[in-house]
Amino acid sequence: MxxxxxxxxxxxxxxxxxxxxxxxxxxxxxxxxxxxxxxxxxxxxxxxxxxxxxxxxxxxxxxxxxxxxxxxxxxxxxxxxxxxxxxxxxxxxxxxxxxxxxxxxxxxxxxxxxxxxxxxxxxxxxxxxxxxxxxxxxxKGNVPKAKTNGAHDEASASQQFNRKDVKFDASGANRSYDIKIDNFDIAFGEKVLITGASIQLLAGRRYGFVGRNGLGKTTLLRMISKKSLKIPSHISVLHVEQEVHGDDTVALQSVLECDLKREALLQEEKDISNKLSANNAKCDGELSSRLTEIYHELEAMDAAKAPSRAGVILAGLGFTPKMQAAPTKEFSGGWRMRLALARALFSKPDLLLLDEPTNMLDMKAIIWLENYLQSWPTTILVVSHDRQFLNAIATDILSLHNQKIDTYRGNYEVFHKTREERLLAQQREFEAQQQYRDHIQVFIDKFRYNAKRASQVQSKLKILEKLPKLVPVEKESKVQFKFPECEKLSPPILMLDEVNFYYTKEKIIFKNICINANMDSRICIVGENGAGKTTLLKILLGNLDPVSGIRHVHRNLSIGYFSQHHVDQLAMGLSSLELMAERFPGMNSEVYRGKLGMYGVSGDLALRPVSSLSGGQKSRVAFALLGMKNPNFFILDEPTNHLDMETIEALGNALAKFQGGVVLVSHDERLIRMVCTELWVVRNGGVETLEGGIDEYKHIVEKELELNC
Known part of the structure; x- marks a missing residue:
């Protein structure tokens, strides 16, 4: 000192x-x-x-x-x-x-x-x-660390039981396939997701489950499938969540194995036949009798048609005959998820739980699935943010909002209209009551100390006490996406001229394709899975070089690429702020917060580990990282996977306002109609433009499905 x-x-x-x-x-x-x-x-x-x-x-x-x-x-x-x-x-x-x-x-x-x-x-x-x-x-860029909490790793559920219902179910006398889950709560760590909710699923109806990302829709499905929430014991439940494990089992057999009863009968029939064959002329009457019973049971359950039924399901989901005969270990994760969906559709449980089933499908498979589920015999509960899909299959909608679940009759469009009317009526009723309360309160305040009016004041006070307590409508915060401004470039921007491409000469993917995109382009690429959509994007990006032909690209072009695997590549142990600081070091934490806030990742959400975020919230983080590069051209591969409807709407509005060019691969009809003015169809080794847009393409696909049927 x-x-x-x-x-x-x-x-x-x-x-x-x-x-x-x-x-x-x-x-x-x-x-x-x-x-x-x-x-x-x-x-x-x-x-x-x-x-x-x-x-x-x-x-x-x-x-x-x-x-x-x-x-x-x-x-x-x-x-x-x-x-x-x-x-x-x-x-x-x-x-x-x-x-x-x-x-x-x-x-x-x-x-x-x-x-x-x-x-x-x-x-x-x-x-x-x-x-x-x-x-x-x-x-110096002191970025707050992710808030870690061991409780984040697992969800918990609590439920109030009716003793009478529990005894009735335990007796084995309950044969109803209606499901009622009363007064239950679900929390994820310290965060309460759902509280005091009740749902009723009537047998044979198809329920769409909607709500913002991160509110607990997927968690509720998991709680039901794990029996953390009690449902009648005789009701079989299947939740399509995990992809099929890859091994030497061929795809068709993998689906057939879901029918455990059929498989057990076939195995028993095989064993008995071997025993009878080994005994030669000696005939075992008991075995022969049992074999006859097995044949009757197999015939009663239509076991002979099982392979064809499984083949129809696989074909509808995009599996060619060659793929149906291929081992499951040869399929990618996306195709194994399709296989898991096929197994669920084949086994027909009493309650089928689906979580974003359209994410893994192309438009042709989605249209097939819509048609297939419309005749589904048992109960379905599906989480989906695809409006068109819910309009096609849902008979009822469950809406998760403000930790409560409301039920609406009808498909998504009916639900949307009914909910708006209900909220408007609720707000009007609240405002009318407030005016009435204010009117009475004025009288009370005026004559509170007037002895002559004491009885009237007391009467008015009792009226106020008896009025039901109404609450104003709580409006959800509006989701906004805002892409940064970018430099305008003069054409040509991005062009493929007489491009040929193949991985092996035996299978040519593209032959003599000529396409171009400019700063004002809004292009959607469609086609069946395996037709080459992702390969085309990689050629446009420059990640793959054409075998022949030329790729022209503007020298100042900066492409922002969002792939289906962007979310999987995030560091799950870091928070969104830490991810920003790691990818783009040297900035103030407030700058990172501002960028994340442009995509709806704000407040404590930015401090939570990425692993604890929902799929849609992770996608928002990925978009925020993408926006940090200030691209002037977007190439997006299935950007709507896991996004809720409000976020898809926000993404569509942001892309429409974006000053650069856009090329996207998507099956979400709502987003395509909002953004795209041009449709490229990838098929038969080429890329063609459809003048009629998405409507013409859907018409073509529906005709193909009719012919296949």
Whole structure:
């Protein structure tokens, strides 16, 4: 401390002692905030310049350098047991100090004694210097760490049971296939997702389940499938969530194996036949009798038609005859998920739980699935954000909002209209009641102390007490996407000229394709899975080189590419803010927050580990990272997967306003109609433009399905 004071008094002949004390305290206590002489200059430079105006900025920097050198030397040399010692400016009488742990006996301590002369330093200078330190800490990019909580890893559910229903179910007499789950709560760690909710699923009806990302729709499906929420024990439940494990089992057999009863009967029939064959002429009457029973059971369950029924399902989901005979280990994750869906459709459980089934399908498979589910005999609960799909298959809609679940009759369009009318009526009723309450309250306030009107006032008070408590409509915050402004480029921007491409000469993917896209292009690419849509995107991106032909690209073109696997490639242990700082270092945390906020990732959501976010929230983070690159051309591969309807709407609006070009692969009809003005169909080794757009393509697909049937 004496060394610092010596330098300051040497360099400043009339420096105030309060400034010396402040600088001494800062240098001794502020090591963590001061890493360089420049940091020290930012903290105290202005104060020292104002102390002696004859000195230049370079002079003050030299003084700060000398002070920093002493501070840095003392920091390196101090041992743990010596670092707490300080030189005192007054003697201490040890006899007046209490024993360890006891208070001091003297009333005035040198540790808190103040000088009698008032400070001559402007307090604003000190405040300004301290603000500089805080600003310097923020400038270094201190990004808050992800909020970790072990409870995030698993959801929990609680439910209120009716004792009578439990006894009835345990007796085995319950034969109803209606499902009623009363008064249940679901939480994910410390976050309550659903509270005090009740749902009733009537047998044979198809329920669409909608709501914003992250509210708990998928979690509810998992709670039902794991029996964490109690449903009648005789009802079979199947949740299509995990992809099929790859092994040597062929795809068709993998589907057939779902019918456990049929498989068991066929195995038993095979075993009995082998035994009878081994006995030759000796006939076992008991075995023969059992074999006859097996044949009758197989005939009753139409077992002979099972392979053809499984083949129809696989074909509808896009499996060619060759693929149906291929081992499951040869399929990618997306195709194994399709296989899992095929197994579920074949087994026909009493309650089928589907979570975004259209994410893995092309438009042809989606149309087939819509038609197939319309005649589904048992109960379905499906989470989906595809409006057209829900319009086609749903008989009822469950809406998750504000931790509650409301049920609406009809498909999505009917639900949307009914909900708007219901919310409008609720708001009007609330406002009317408020006016009535205000009118009564005016009377009460006016005559509260009037003895003649006492009985009337009491009557009015009772009226207020009896009025039901209504609440105003809570409007959900509007989701907004905002892509950054970009540089306009003159055409040609991106062009393929007579391009040929193949991985092997035996299978040509593209032959002599000629396509181009400009800054005002809004192009949607459609086609069956395996036709080459993703390959075409990779050629446009330059990730694959044409076998022949030319790819023209503008020298200033900056492409933002969103792939189906973007979400899977995020570091799940980091928060969204930490991801931003890792990918784009050197910026203030507020800059990262601002960028994330443009895509609906704000508040505590930005601090949560990515692993704890819903699929849609992860997609928003991926879009925020994409926007940081300021692209002037977007190539998007299935961008709507896992996004809720409000976010899809926001994405569509943002793409429509985007000043650059857009090429996207999507099966979401709503997004295509909002954004795209041009449709490219990939098929038969070529790329063709359909003048009639999405309507013409759907008409072509429906005709093909009719012919296949």
């Amino acid at each position: 004496a060394a610092y004071e010596a330098i300051l008094t040497e360099c400043f002949s009339s420096i105030d002692t309060e400034i010396i004390d402040y600088v001494n305290g800062l240098l001794e206590d502020g090591h963590d905030e001061i890493d360089t002489p420049d940091d020290l200059f930012e903290a105290i430079g202005i104060m020292l310049l104002q102390t002696d105006e004859s000195k230049t900025e370079d002079d003050i920097k030299d003084i700060c350098g000398r002070l920093y050198g002493i501070m840095n030397g003392s920091r390196d040399s101090n041992s743990p047991d010596q670092s707490h010692k300080r030189m005192l400016t007054a003697p201490v009488q040890m006899s007046l100090l209490g024993k360890e742990g006891e208070p001091l006996t003297q009333t005035k301590s040198i540790w808190i004694a103040k000088k009698e002369n008032a400070s001559q330093v402007d307090p604003k200078k000190l405040e300004k210097a301290e603000a500089k330190i805080l600003k310097n800490k923020d400038r």
